[in-house]
Amino acid sequence: MNTKAFLIDALGGALELGIGTPEDVLRHVTPDVLAAHLPRPLWARLLTACLGASRVDAALVVDTIGVPNLCEHMPAPLIWACIADVAARSLGKPAPLTRADVKGSTRPSSVLAPPPEPARSPAPVAAGSTPVAIGPSIPPAPQPAANQPLADLITELEQDGGLGEPKVRPRSPTASRFRQSNTSIGRGTLGSAARRPQASASPTVGRTPRRSGTEVEDPATAVDSADWRQREIAVDDSQLVDWQADGAGAGSSGSNAVTGDDDFGDLGRKR
Amino acid sequence: MSDQRQAWFARVVESGLQNEIFNPADVLAHATPDVLANHLPPELLSKVLAASLAAGAMTPERVLETVTPELLAKHLPHEVLWACIAAAAARAGVTNVVVS
Numbered sequence: 296m297n298t299k300a301f302l303i304d305a306l307g308g309a310l311e312l313g314i315g316t317p318e319d320v321l322r323h324v325t326p327d328v329l330a331a332h333l334p335r336p337l338w339a340r341l342l343t344a345c346l347g348a349s350r351v352d353a354a355l356v357v358d359t360i361g362v363p364n365l366c367e368h369m370p371a372p373l374i375w376a377c378i379a380d381v382a383a384r385s386l387g388k389p390a391p392l393t394r395a396d397v398k399g400s401t402r403p404s405s406v407l408a409p410p411p412e413p414a415r416s417p418a419p420v421a422a423g424s425t426p427v428a429i430g431p432s433i434p435p436a437p438q439p440a441a442n443q444p445l446a447d448l449i450t451e452l453e454q455d456g457g458l459g460e461p462k463v464r465p466r467s468p469t470a471s472r473f474r475q476s477n478t479s480i481g482r483g484t485l486g487s488a489a490r491r492p493q494a495s496a497s498p499t500v501g502r503t504p505r506r507s508g509t510e511v512e513d514p515a516t517a518v519d520s521a522d523w524r525q526r527e528i529a530v531d532d533s534q535l536v537d538w539q540a541d542g543a544g545a546g547s548s549g550s551n552a553v554t555g556d557d558d559f560g561d562l563g564r565k566r
Numbered sequence: 567m568s569d570q571r572q573a574w575f576a577r578v579v580e581s582g583l584q585n586e587i588f589n590p591a592d593v594l595a596h597a598t599p600d601v602l603a604n605h606l607p608p609e610l611l612s613k614v615l616a617a618s619l620a621a622g623a624m625t626p627e628r629v630l631e632t633v634t635p636e637l638l639a640k641h642l643p644h645e646v647l648w649a650c651i652a653a654a655a656a657r658a659g660v661t662n663v664v665v666s
Contacts, residue, residue: 297585298660304581312570371660379661382648385571
């Protein structure tokens with residue numbers, strides 16, 4: 296029993312002889328049915344024909360797919376429903392009831408789903424204008440550029456803390472093992488909050504530190520002498536010493552004293 | 567339109583026979599002797615009888631060898647042919663027609 300061939304003959308003959316029309320076919324073989332059963336290559340052929348045609352109608356669909364393909368891929372009861380409609384009309388009878396009609400589903404199943412809404416594209420921004428920030432300023436996620444093959448690796452390392460700012464890692468339980476052995480700090484009940492009291496290290500006021508024997512220069516005196524070196528000192532004539540005359544009278548000892556004290560840097564301290 | 571319809575029924579009946587959707591006995595189950603006698607012309611009835619007498623038997627196959635699908639579609643009511651076709655299609659499982 297070759298049911299397909301019989302259906303091809305019956306439906307093809309009806310179309311060839313004008314007993315049936317392509318609209319009769321699409322009344323049962325709806326686009327939904329085609330979508331569910333027609334193979335993709337035939338869909339490609341159908342779409343190509345529809346795109347190239349000035350008018351798309353049932354005849355174009357049926358002619359493009361072909362009756363053999365319809366009978367091959369569509370459910371046989373649907374093809375038979377087409378044939379039964381044709382026969383009933385030619386015999387002057389009402390269309391036969393189908394099981395779908397008995398179930399009350401009189402609405403044809405050829406209603407196509409509405410086409411999806413076109414994708415909304417963002418409004419074009421005029422050249423040179425500054426975009427208005429609507430939301431919080433969130434830095435964009437790093438996108439690996441095509442000319443940066445290591446961008447992904449760098450990003451992963453940064454996230455792992457390998458590069459850049461180091462991340463604070465959670466303290467491991469073994470990190471405090473040395474302190475626990477001696478001071479028992481960090482044990483379960485005490486924890487790190489219980490610390491032994493420690494002496495404060497505030498500096499003492501009004502007490503100079505003891506000087507060691509090796510220190511030569513008094514810091515305060517050194518500051519004073521430095522100040523004196525910067526000043527111009529007022530001296531009376533009575534304070535001046537004619538050292539050349541004294542030197543002549545003093546003899547060799549006075550000369551030695553003068554020559555031994557030729558450094559006038561500490562002149563003020565001698566007075 | 568009548569010629570096309572007749573040609574189509576003839577084609578469907580022929581295809582049904584060739585594709586074994588139904589057999590000659592199924593046809594004669596609907597195209598009963600009474601139907602044949604009331605619709606076939608006398609010369610055709612005569613030919614059927616002559617062929618059967620020559621073969622020694624009248625079988626459905628031999629009847630349809632004489633009364634071809636074209637002649638069936640030409641002389642028999644198409645409702646009879648359609649009933650034969652529809653019943654055979656129902657047996658073949660290709661129909662969803664609710665038989666009332």
